[in-house]
Amino acid sequence: MTRADGRPVVVEPKAFAMSAHGPFSCVDCHTDLATLSEFPHPDRLAAVNCAMCHDAPGAAFMQSVHAAIPAAAGGPAQCVTCHGPPHQIKPSADPESPTSKLRVAGTCAQCHGDTVVRGAPRGPAVAAQFADSIHGMALTRTTVAPTCSDCHSSHDIRRTTDPESRVHALKVPDTCGTCHGSQQRLYGESVHAELLRSNTPAAPHCVSCHTAHSIRPTADDQWQLSAVEQCGTCHREALATYRDSFHGQVTALGFTPVAKCADCHQAHRVFRAEDARSSVSPANRLTTCQTCHPSANLSFVRYQPHANKNDRERLPALHYAARSMDALLFGVFAFFGVHSLLWFARERIGPADDARPPHE
Amino acid sequence: MSDRRYVRRFGPFERLQHVGLFVAFLGLAATGLPLLFSDAVWARPLAQLVGGFGVTSVLHRIFATLLIAIFAIHVAWIGLRLFRGERGLLWGATSLVPQPRDLVDLYHHVRWFLRRGEKPAFDRYAYWEKFDYWAVFWGMLIIGSSGLMLWFPEFFARFLPGWVFNVALLVHGEEALLAVGFIVTIHFFNSHMRPGKFPMDMVMFTGVVPERDYARERPLEYARLKVTGALESRLAGPPDATFVRRARLGGAVAIAVGLMLFLLILVGFLQ
Numbered sequence: 001m002t003r004a005d006g007r008p009v010v011v012e013p014k015a016f017a018m019s020a021h022g023p024f025s026c027v028d029c030h031t032d033l034a035t036l037s038e039f040p041h042p043d044r045l046a047a048v049n050c051a052m053c054h055d056a057p058g059a060a061f062m063q064s065v066h067a068a069i070p071a072a073a074g075g076p077a078q079c080v081t082c083h084g085p086p087h088q089i090k091p092s093a094d095p096e097s098p099t100s101k102l103r104v105a106g107t108c109a110q111c112h113g114d115t116v117v118r119g120a121p122r123g124p125a126v127a128a129q130f131a132d133s134i135h136g137m138a139l140t141r142t143t144v145a146p147t148c149s150d151c152h153s154s155h156d157i158r159r160t161t162d163p164e165s166r167v168h169a170l171k172v173p174d175t176c177g178t179c180h181g182s183q184q185r186l187y188g189e190s191v192h193a194e195l196l197r198s199n200t201p202a203a204p205h206c207v208s209c210h211t212a213h214s215i216r217p218t219a220d221d222q223w224q225l226s227a228v229e230q231c232g233t234c235h236r237e238a239l240a241t242y243r244d245s246f247h248g249q250v251t252a253l254g255f256t257p258v259a260k261c262a263d264c265h266q267a268h269r270v271f272r273a274e275d276a277r278s279s280v281s282p283a284n285r286l287t288t289c290q291t292c293h294p295s296a297n298l299s300f301v302r303y304q305p306h307a308n309k310n311d312r313e314r315l316p317a318l319h320y321a322a323r324s325m326d327a328l329l330f331g332v333f334a335f336f337g338v339h340s341l342l343w344f345a346r347e348r349i350g351p352a353d354d355a356r357p358p359h360e
Numbered sequence: 361m362s363d364r365r366y367v368r369r370f371g372p373f374e375r376l377q378h379v380g381l382f383v384a385f386l387g388l389a390a391t392g393l394p395l396l397f398s399d400a401v402w403a404r405p406l407a408q409l410v411g412g413f414g415v416t417s418v419l420h421r422i423f424a425t426l427l428i429a430i431f432a433i434h435v436a437w438i439g440l441r442l443f444r445g446e447r448g449l450l451w452g453a454t455s456l457v458p459q460p461r462d463l464v465d466l467y468h469h470v471r472w473f474l475r476r477g478e479k480p481a482f483d484r485y486a487y488w489e490k491f492d493y494w495a496v497f498w499g500m501l502i503i504g505s506s507g508l509m510l511w512f513p514e515f516f517a518r519f520l521p522g523w524v525f526n527v528a529l530l531v532h533g534e535e536a537l538l539a540v541g542f543i544v545t546i547h548f549f550n551s552h553m554r555p556g557k558f559p560m561d562m563v564m565f566t567g568v569v570p571e572r573d574y575a576r577e578r579p580l581e582y583a584r585l586k587v588t589g590a591l592e593s594r595l596a597g598p599p600d601a602t603f604v605r606r607a608r609l610g611g612a613v614a615i616a617v618g619l620m621l622f623l624l625i626l627v628g629f630l631q
Contacts, residue, residue: 243399246510246529252398255413295514302522303513309530321527325534332538336546339488340554342473347555 015088029086048086050079060155063164082107099154102139104147105130129213151175167212169205170196176206186268189277202234209267218267221256231261241306264288264305366568366596367585373437378564379610380430381496386617387423389540391416393621396533397628406624424507431500453483453580458494462487483580488550499539506532537625544622548615560615565607566599 016022027034032046051058061067066077080086083099090097098107109127130136130148138145151167158165166175173193177184187193187206195203209227210216216223228251232239242248242261250258264280271278279288289296289303307315309322370378394407394416410416441449448454465487468480485493506528509516513525552560563569575582585591 246395249395249398250413252403253394253407253413254404255407257413293514297514297517299520300514300517300522303517303525304523307523307526315523315526317523318526318530321530322534325531325538329534329538329541332542333545336542339470339473340546340549342470343554344549346473346475 011087019088020091020094021087021089054079057155060153064155064157065159065162066157077111081110099149101143101147104149105136105139108148126213129211133213133215134217135215146179150178167207169201169203169207170199172205172207180206183268186266190268190270191272191275192270204230204234221254224256224260225251225254227262228260235261237308238306241308244307244309245305247305259292259305263291364598365571366598367571367574367582367591368568368594368596369563369574370567372567375564375567377430377434380426382614384423384427384430385539385543386614386621388420388427389536389621390617391420391423392536393540393624393628396536397624400624400628400631402624402627421511424504424511427500428504431496431504453584454485456485456490456493458487458490462490481579482577484578492547492551495539495542499535502535503532503539506535540618540621540625544618548618552611552615560608560611562599562604562607562611565611566604568596568599571595 011026021029029048029052030045031052033041049058051061061079066081069076083089084097090100092099092101094100095102097103105127112125113127114125135145135147139147153166156164156166158168160167160169162168163170165171173184173187173196183206192204196205209230218224228239228242232242238261239248243252247259251260266279269277269279271281273280275281276283278284285301286296286298289301293300304315304318307318309315309318312319390406391410394403394410397403407413407416410419438449450457451459461483465480465482468477469487471477472479509520509525509528510532516524551557551564569577582591585594
């Protein structure tokens, strides 16, 4: 026997007995059944309030973005949206459960698998990004790797703009630090973390460089190159002068075995160059250069890795070399350009008295 | 004066040096320009085409070694000729050294361009050829020394301050632009592609030039050869047809590669 919408009328007793709620009787959840005296009961029973028992997750859910989905976008999510059919519900520890570690990403992908769901934009297709990320790949081998709920939490999911969210900019280092504690400590000292703590909206944190869902292994060439561009979104002048250097030219061509931002400035412990803790401070510069140039000396590190040829104050030699080369190129091409044009005109238009004989 | 009579202008060793020079030069340009224009659309594909970063950087150094070797051999060769007492190398009508007469030639040549006078009578080496010749010396000094500094920075830092490498990289690239631009536009035009020579002057490949052309193009040199009686020993038959065909092909490839690189430079500048 089925209902109009195809669902079975009868609760499958075996499946229910195997479920997490197997020990309970119907009226424990369907409290309105307990007050009825006439059976069969009406088709539509009152919605079950899971929070009667699960009060903490219920309360957390009510604070979440999922509880506030507008009707136009399908209305609020329900417990069963993620936890599956209520009469077969399984504990998250059960690998069969849609909320088990290995299945959470697939469960979230029901809605977050595409850019548009039920006509409403859902942002990027994060499910696919996550599947290809180092976290997603690792999840195919180990349950130590994080899934959606490890960063976003499970019931109390909030927007990134919500200061209470685990993925709000100010909270991101703590969230990532749950697993990446040493990186979090290194970053915590940095000038970037200082900026973040002072509530600067543009302050870079983990996600700024590593991305949120498409996180690549740090050995990945493409990611290393994209990180350089990322630094350049704030440090424009530094990126421009880097691109004028040999290091920057090589990376612009898509090759990585030369110095990139983090190779000199460190990835997490980034400080101002004048800060004694900085890897590019005058005291530490030599050691830093020696990572790649083992026999570099103090004279070597007077090289300016971010040289601006228009900066006469800082690099007069480079400035005047650039001006001299400009003058030389202009002079040579202007002189010989005119010379050649005149020559061409004379031989082309005039009597070809320098031309070779026609039979040659 | 028969059309079949040719005068030998360049010896086999000189011609070989020219071939070695342009092979190394074009190789250096093709492996170096992607770095200089690393943000141009063609830079990545070209760098990949010539083998990726590891290969390009090795090739660049191989071509550089070849070019330095050719240059050193050339200087040694000139030295040897001087040592043997050859006259007219350092000064005079047959020398490549610029002299006051070259300025006079330039003045009259330009007047001839403007139809204000007779075409000057050139000697063995015309002023534009002398410029080409010394441009290689100048270029070798600038590009060669800056290139070596960038190749062995740690060694050079023992006696040079680090900012020299900033200057070296800039000068290396700018001078390379000058060299490629000059060879591909001015040298190609002056020596090969101007209407009187189009598409290619084969003398640097075959070594010989028709006597009739030589008498008209280098009247002073030709007259001297005649007067001193040296002409007889310099006369030769027409070059081997197969050799000419191959040389034409090789020259055409070099010119095509050069023009293509120049086009890439233009795209890089306009982008």
